Amino acid sequence: MSARALERDRALHLLREMLRIRRFEEKCAELYSAEQIRGFLHLYVGEEAVAVGVMQALEPDDAVVATYREHGHALSRGIPSGPLMAEMFGRAEGVSGGRGGSMHIFDARTRFYGGNAIVAGGIPLAVGLALADRMQGRARITACFFGEGAVAEGAFYESLNLAALWDLPVLFCCENNLYAMGTHVALSHSETDIALKTTAFRMPAWAVDGMDVLAVAEHARRAAAVVRGEGGPAFLEFRTYRFRAHSMYDAERYRERGEVQQWRERDPLVTFPALLRERGLLDDATLDEVEAEVQRELDEAVAFAQAGTLEPVEHLSRYVYMDERVAEGPS
């Protein structure tokens, strides 16, 4: 394949991945209104470039730890959309057997360790996963996602210190979307330059435009190489924005419509296709094709979820305790 063809392939892949997330979540919002999805639903709309970009830097054996806003990470990590949608529906065919719902996506096959709904609750887990790799002499890394709000939690600081102190292969990925629910970063942090936090731990950090999927991918690639190579942690702060409400219960009293509008101009699903067109890598026909593909996958996912079954009530207590050692996936 020519360099040009390669570039085009890669670009279309990134676009397709972001689109898969966008369409998947738009559908989720619709299904939420239709009461087929319940509980808390946190959408990633606007932030897709971050998950998609970072995932390009991971190997199949690496681990991912994410938050309750993790559909994008799950999809771009390779969790099939059918079981993912079935999970939203609470069906037994869901990726977590339907028990977790939107906030608790788990997948042993892709080493996807949640889906954690305690803000910053996944960060110590990531440190531990990396510790296990380090002690077992494996070259794997763990990518750990969290918001800028999580950076106020003690768990964040304790974990960064441990990771740096013990030289653990964690790629910390902070998604700074300026808000923690309704609390602006300036009301959460005395020092709003999030990447500076790592000064306290002697950890290398980079701030990255999280609306630019190529920038994300490039920084993630470099940082992941550092982490994999030397075994020590690295920190990436992605400056991004969530276009929609925090969850489906949010009236968005805390920000101006104008602010959202401004950020929408930087929508990666607007700017990236535009860039590709400019570079001659995308035309209407191709975009239509990608959209159609994505739509097909989504339709199948919804059909899969809707055909899903409910776990028998008699199984309620199953897995409160594991009876025997389970296969630990590709661990």
Place this chain on the structure above:
Amino acid sequence: MSARALERDRALHLLREMLRIRRFEEKCAELYSAEQIRGFLHLYVGEEAVAVGVMQALEPDDAVVATYREHGHALSRGIPSGPLMAEMFGRAEGVSGGRGGSMHIFDARTRFYGGNAIVAGGIPLAVGLALADRMQGRARITACFFGEGAVAEGAFYESLNLAALWDLPVLFCCENNLYAMGTHVALSHSETDIALKTTAFRMPAWAVDGMDVLAVAEHARRAAAVVRGEGGPAFLEFRTYRFRAHSMYDAERYRERGEVQQWRERDPLVTFPALLRERGLLDDATLDEVEAEVQRELDEAVAFAQAGTLEPVEHLSRYVYMDERVAEGPS
């Protein structure tokens, strides 16, 4: 009084205060061996310059929050040595009514809020005390002491952020004595330059020679003025050393005798008297006099404690709940 006389007075005051702590604690160690003091006993021997120096910067209305290693802070804050020693003995005449013992010194009169035996557990309290002052428009400050080990706790980071974010009048005083129990600072922190931690919070910080009581007093004075004036927090890291074991249960396997020896050369109770002699502010007679004074106070304190009574067992449940609003001291 002449400037010289003033200087002499002040110098002798500092010396006397440090000596009071040293002799008090040496006596405590002895009484511990004699089983008159029980539980955990953490001595401050070697670190006296820190508490004594900082206390010079406080007004009577300010608040102090300390740790389980707080005899020095209590004495230099003005808690009388009789009730302090009685507390060690668990007598009803103790400053905390005998219920707390060595680790839980409380004194409403001097606004001494513990004596906290959860590492870093007092730091959020200090933030709250300062918040109360700020909201009530009072110019008081809160001095909060903790070790470099505590700096690894999430509570530390969360608290620094809150204090800086809300511009609260807290003077954070980190006593970096290089060890947390048996764990060297290099095994606790990926970044061992503790004062740098505050970069994460935009808080002014200074590192100070904690073995030099004049340096401590001078830095504390300046920092306290900043805190009192502008209302925002400041951070002081005191580089110091504990000469004795962590507590009475410690075999000190984690450090070389030579290291202790080296630090002993910087003992403020050696170097400060030497300095005063050099400057012609101290002679043998005066030192003997101070020693005698200190000894007299100590003898009285021990006698007071030994004459103390045991709280009746029937009072065990008293103050689990406060029945009526108590006088809140000078709050």
Place this chain on the structure above:
Amino acid sequence: MTTDARGERMQYRVAIREAIAEAMREDERVFLMGEDVGRYGGCFAVTLGLLEQFGPERIRDTPLSELAFVGAGIGAALGGMRPIVEVMTGNFSLLALDQIVNNAATLSHMSGGQFAVPLVIRMATGGGLQLAAQHSHSFEGWYAHIPGIKVLAPATVEDARGMLRPALADPNPVLIFEHIRLYSMMEAAPNGPVSVDVHSATVRRGGRDVSLITYGGSLHKAMEAGEALAAEGIEAEVVDLRVLRPLDTATIIDSVRRTHRAVVVDEGWRSGGISAEVSARIMEHAFYELDAPVQRVAAAEVPIPYPAHLEGAALPSVAGIVECARRLVRGDTGNG
């Protein structure tokens, strides 16, 4: 359900909001802090509009730092304020537990009575909204184990409206647990400055055949069960504990003396829940009054799952209460 409320009907969340606003108007020392209590309006919309009324100093949005801001609440109480700290849910409060148990609950006692901690901590509790295994648990019974704190569980709009005032007047730390399923409930609430008793349990429904002893979100299930049982000719008395620490043993025992049978209903997990404590107290104080062993209807011992049918199966249900009470009254407890 409230017996002497004469005011207008309002939502439980509004009742809490009004109680907070009233306290803030009356006492300058009162302030509210917590995550998203201000600009967002509260994660369950309890505090909506308070920021506009009282400003950001007194309706204080905090960073995500449960341990520090709860600790700061304790410190502020020591410093002369009357803080109301909101922790979003019981599950998150575990992050602040050290400050609550090791500081708030101990300071008065271990200082020999020198300090009081007049602090109120409010939090949402319970399941039923499909929020899954990190948002749905009931820890109020667990907190009720800790000497030095008090634990309130308003189950009615009247209590939601009236418990805050005495809680703020109390020189001790008081935790208030608000059940997430009750926030939207409408009931009549008393007008004006009100204070309800925060020492006693109360009988919400009289009956002679069996006592259903419960609190919070489960009260409403027990009341419904009472109706259903009445239709079968079984007269259930429903006791609302209201105060989980200190427990009002006398009201419990009085009820059991009347009915000689009891079912404790609790949304906490069964083993080691407050239902066990109630059962043990009846054992100790009314053993010879019992015609049958005290039963418990509690949450299944599982992390609460997301799907509605499994969550429903995990939590106490009206049908489950009815069946348990029926068996108890009919003398079929399967007890050896």
Place this chain on the structure above:
Amino acid sequence: MTTDARGERMQYRVAIREAIAEAMREDERVFLMGEDVGRYGGCFAVTLGLLEQFGPERIRDTPLSELAFVGAGIGAALGGMRPIVEVMTGNFSLLALDQIVNNAATLSHMSGGQFAVPLVIRMATGGGLQLAAQHSHSFEGWYAHIPGIKVLAPATVEDARGMLRPALADPNPVLIFEHIRLYSMMEAAPNGPVSVDVHSATVRRGGRDVSLITYGGSLHKAMEAGEALAAEGIEAEVVDLRVLRPLDTATIIDSVRRTHRAVVVDEGWRSGGISAEVSARIMEHAFYELDAPVQRVAAAEVPIPYPAHLEGAALPSVAGIVECARRLVRGDTGNG
């Protein structure tokens, strides 16, 4: 006290140390982490010498970061290791509770059984060394409320030696509570690789008049009380619960069936302690076997104070157990 131990006598702390060393020798995936477990030798000298044997990678001193290193233990377990995490005392473990309750206890269930968390957390518990209100409390009964974790309480050197192996083999998080007063106790311990049963309670002393049901540090008080009661002609059966979650109800009930009377002895606070759960289970499973109401001897509901006489008064005592059992057997329970 142990019945079938044939090995040499050793301290409880040494038994734990040997169990750790054995596990580390046998399984490369096992490692120990916690504050001062290495260079210091462990705050209660349990791990003395292990660093020299196994090196700093596997005997890992941690910073003061309970939340993160317990969470890292969970993560390491997910990643294929078999971590033993030491938290110095139960009081400090509250800082890590979020990770234990919201992660360790839920991950298997909420992931639909995809992940196991084969983690062991050890901590010291209990009072009696005059360590006062932030070091002396007993939270093992509290932890026993949480589905998804298991809770062990070794009361003998044999159990201290033998419980670690099955705990490490368990794919679930297992918490082991070591009573601070037992560390220096000497008893015979079994030799070589040993594993004790970690599912059952056991009868440590036979008797027909009353069951003293207890565990951990209180076992020894109950045994002493048993002696004293025997001298008065009262034959007490002493049940050591050993496993606090899941509780072995059958052994408890069997004993009550024999004795028809029970006293639960627990160093945790009375209200909402594990003693309440034991009482409630007897209520549910053996009500008709009871000749008198089950009694509890538990800690006074106060933060444990420093002075010996007050601490002594706050904790269960041999005399208190004897008196309670005597009154129970003589039929004087003051129960209405």
